[in-house]
Amino acid sequence: MKALFFTAALAAALPVQAEQFSVNIPELQNEAKGVIKELVTTLGSELKAAKEEGGAIAAINVCNTKAAGLTKSVNDKSEWQVERTSLKLRNPQNAPDQWEKAILEQFESKAKQGANLKTLGFSQVVVDEEGRKVFRMMKAIPVADQCLACHGSKIKPEIAEQLQTLYPEDKATGFSTGDLRGAFSLKKYL
Numbered sequence: 001m002k003a004l005f006f007t008a009a010l011a012a013a014l015p016v017q018a019e020q021f022s023v024n025i026p027e028l029q030n031e032a033k034g035v036i037k038e039l040v041t042t043l044g045s046e047l048k049a050a051k052e053e054g055g056a057i058a059a060i061n062v063c064n065t066k067a068a069g070l071t072k073s074v075n076d077k078s079e080w081q082v083e084r085t086s087l088k089l090r091n092p093q094n095a096p097d098q099w100e101k102a103i104l105e106q107f108e109s110k111a112k113q114g115a116n117l118k119t120l121g122f123s124q125v126v127v128d129e130e131g132r133k134v135f136r137m138m139k140a141i142p143v144a145d146q147c148l149a150c151h152g153s154k155i156k157p158e159i160a161e162q163l164q165t166l167y168p169e170d171k172a173t174g175f176s177t178g179d180l181r182g183a184f185s186l187k188k189y190l
């Protein structure tokens, strides 16, 4: 399926610097998708293993303590920096920067218009504060059934309690399957 990369139309609505321009670079977009796939696979299998061994509470601990490390090991292997972010955060450390926030807001409004979240993405080449060109891409993360145990509206009391302890400012609950949960955000210096 062809991804919906809305580029030119959105650029004008962003808080852009003068040098910023929108792009559609298939090689970089495909590379980025490969990085996301690797991260999803690694995180997914770690989560599954922990769940089988120690239940959902153990799985939370994988997410909490290991997700950052896994993200880093994916990053070390490539020139890509990859993060997860959202407008409804669980961990405040995953807060979006200004660019990411603007894209997430666009994703929200696209979602409301019924866009297919599985293929919703945005990419752009921006110039950072030091004048370096960086390719940035975001890809929407839809909520799947298996996310509801920790992000849904009927979270088991023992899980809710653990989440409350680890993330007292948790805003990442109450989701339904198909909702926009957040996005992967990737960077590569050109």
Ligand code: HEC
Residues within 6 Å of the ligand: 056, 059, 060, 063, 064, 067, 068, 084, 085, 086, 088, 089, 090, 091, 092, 094, 141, 142, 143, 144, 146, 147, 148, 149, 150, 151, 172, 181, 182, 183
């Ligand atoms: C076992 C519980 C659990 C399950 C299941 C789970 N998550 Fe999470 N999720 C967490 C925890 C804990 C964090 C906070 C991680 C951190 O500290 O960075 C989190 C963070 C996130 C974030 C980062 C943004 C933020 O709010 O901090 C995204 C995006 C996310 N989850 C999406 C998903 C999606 C999509 C699924 C289903 C495919 C899912 N999660 C399943 C527990 C879970």
